[in-house]
Amino acid sequence: xxxxxxxxxxxxxxxxxxxxxxxxxxxxxxxxxxxxxxxxxxxxxxxxxxxxxxxxxxxxxxxxxxxxxxxxxxxxxxxxxxxxxxxxxxxxxxxxxxxxxxxxxxxxxxxxxxxxxxxxxxxxxxxxxxxxxxxxxxxxxxxxxxxxxxxxxxxxxxxxxxxxxxxxxxxxxxxxxxxxxxxxxxxxxxxxxxxxxxxxxxxxxxxxxxxxxxxxxxxxxxxxxxxxxxxxxxxxxxxxxxxxxxxxxxxxxxxxxxxxxxxxxxxxxxxxxxxxxxxxxxxxxxxxxxxxxxxxxxxxxxxxxxxxxxxxxxxxx
Numbered sequence: 001x002x003x004x005x006x007x008x009x010x011x012x013x014x015x016x017x018x019x020x021x022x023x024x025x026x027x028x029x030x031x032x033x034x035x036x037x038x039x040x041x042x043x044x045x046x047x048x049x050x051x052x053x054x055x056x057x058x059x060x061x062x063x064x065x066x067x068x069x070x071x072x073x074x075x076x077x078x079x080x081x082x083x084x085x086x087x088x089x090x091x092x093x094x095x096x097x098x099x100x101x102x103x104x105x106x107x108x109x110x111x112x113x114x115x116x117x118x119x120x121x122x123x124x125x126x127x128x129x130x131x132x133x134x135x136x137x138x139x140x141x142x143x144x145x146x147x148x149x150x151x152x153x154x155x156x157x158x159x160x161x162x163x164x165x166x167x168x169x170x171x172x173x174x175x176x177x178x179x180x181x182x183x184x185x186x187x188x189x190x191x192x193x194x195x196x197x198x199x200x201x202x203x204x205x206x207x208x209x210x211x212x213x214x215x216x217x218x219x220x221x222x223x224x225x226x227x228x229x230x231x232x233x234x235x236x237x238x239x240x241x242x243x244x245x246x247x248x249x250x251x252x253x254x255x256x257x258x259x260x261x262x263x264x265x266x267x268x269x270x271x272x273x274x275x276x277x278x279x280x281x282x283x284x285x286x287x288x289x290x291x292x293x294x295x296x297x298x299x300x301x302x303x304x305x306x307x308x309x310x311x312x313x314x315x316x317x
Contacts, residue, residue, distance in 0.1 A: 002152070002186065002187040002190060003149065003152060003156060003187050005191040007153050008153055008160055008187065010153075011054075011150075011154045014057045014058045014061045015054045015057050015154060015157050018053075018086075019053065019054075021157075021161045022041065022042050022158060023042050024040065024041045024162050024165050025039065025040055025042065025270070026038065026166070027039075027269055029269040030266075030269040030270060030282075033265065034285060034286060034292065034297075035289060036289075036293060037295070037297065038297055038298075038299065039162070039166045039169070039298040039299075040270060040282075040298070040299055041161075041162045041299070041300045042301055043158055043302050044302075044303055044304030048079070048083065048305075049082075049110075049305045050078075050079035050082065050230075050303030050304070051158055051181060051303065052079040052080050052082065052155070052180075052303075053082065054083075054154040054155045054157050055083060055148075055151030055153075055155045055180055055184075056080075056083030056084055056144075057083075057090075058153055059087060059148060059150045059151055059154065060088065060090060060091050060093075062150055063142065063144075064091040071088075071094040071095065071096070071139075071140075071141045072084060072088055072093055072094075072096070072142045073096040073097070073136050073141040073142070073143055073144070074096075074098070074132060074143065074144040074146070075099070075125060075131070075133075075146070076097055076098075076111075076146070077100070077103060077104070077107070077125055077229040077230060077232060078104050078107030078108070078110070078111070078229065078305060079230060079303050079305060080146050081107070081111045082114060082305075084116065085097065086114055088115065088116070089114060095117070096117045096119060096135065097111050097116045097118050097119065098119045098120075098121055098128045098129070098131055099118060099119070100120070100121070100123055100125060100127060100128045101120050101121070101123060103120065103229070104229060105307055106306075106308065107307075110305070124223050124232065124234055125223075125233060125234065126233075126235050129146075146180070147178045147179050147180050147183075147237040147239065152183045155180050156183075156184035156188045157188075158184070159184055159185040159186075159187065160188045160192070162185075162188070162298060162300075163188055163189060163192050163196070166298055168296060169196040169298050170195075170197065170297060171197050171199060171292060171297040172185060172189075172196050172198050172199065172297065172299075172300070173201055173281035173285050173300065174199070174200055174201060174281060174300045175200075175201045175202075175228075175230065175277045175280040175300060175302050176209050176231060176233075176244075176251075177233055177277065178233055178236075179209070179236070179237050179240025179243070179244065180240070181300065182244060182248065183243045185198055185300070186243060186248070198248055198249060199248070199249055199251070199252055199284060200244060200251040200252070201231075201280045201284040202251060202252075202254075203225040203228040203231040203254065203259070203276075204253040204254060204255045205225035205255070206223040206225050206233055207221045207253065208220060208233055208234055209233070209236050210251045210253050212236045213244060213245065213251050218235070220235045220236075227259050227276040228254075228256065228276035228277050229275075229276060229277070230275060230278070230303060231276070231277045231280060252288065254284050254287060256276075258287060259276050259280055259283050260317070261283070262279035262282040262283035262286060263279040263314050264314060265279075265282060265286070266279055266301065267315065273311060274304055275303045275304055275306040276306065277302055277303060278301045278302045278303040278304055280302075281300050281301070281302070282299045282301075285299050
């Protein structure tokens with residue numbers, strides 16, 4: 001179920017109590033490169049460098065109404081964990097975050113700086129999530145999901161900002177992790193009566209949502225992406241998939257090589273830093289360059305939290 005405009009406006013009050021709206025810019029050089037009028041929604045400009053914090057602010061505002069909850073736990077590849085750490089700290093709750101082994105060093109450091117205890121377990125997000133769920137049961141912690149209606153209502157606020165500022169968009173490309181971002185974008189579009197098609201973007205090395213979208217039912221798929229960790233999801237969320245089946249126009253798969261090129265292009269054309277998932281929307285738009293010629297499009301730069309050595313190597317290549 002999608003949040004309506006009333007729910008999103010209520011969520012916005014919580015979001016804007018902690019952060020200002022992020023910008024959406026039309027970049028002429030990027031537009032020339034793609035042959036379309038390209039707008040970038042800069043969720044890399046939030047206080048934690050990613051869109052996820054919006055959902056956390058809304059989720060924890062509701063969670064804090066339950067005095068029995070003293071601590072929380074979550075699984076993440078990084079940006080959801082930062083969101084949880086921010087929300088928990090604002091309401092005086094202790095937080096534990098489980099990440100898979102080999103997770104982003106700088107995302108781990110950011111979560112610790114925000115007050116979370118970071119625990120490494122498992123080889124991928126799914127194993128980290130299952131371990132976090134077991135810890136929640138054993139230690140009496142509240143498990144913060146990666147997909148939830150309150151999270152969707154929170155992240156939908158970036159969609160409201162985008163559609164109100166960049167009028168008459170024809171296509172919006174949105175990266176898909178577990179689905180809150182794309183579902184929030186859809187909610188904003190529906191609430192405002194916009195006609196833009198919404199294109200979901202997944203990693204070609206984490207095809208769960210692409211396969212599930214085509215089959216109409218959740219399908220687990222192995223993950224091998226080395227760059228788009230924010231989209232490294234093995235098991236799709238059934239609730240998010242139901243919304244996507246109804247409202248997403250199509251799904252585009254992008255390779256790590258395409259994502260790497262998009263990271264370089266964003267820096268060259270806008271001097272903004274994007275992480276793998278953050279650049280995926282531009283990678284998809286570039287892949288569909290013939291299809292979008294002359295159109296007014298937007299790409300969601302969902303985050304900029306890429307480790308410095310990785311970014312430096314990509315710029316050198």
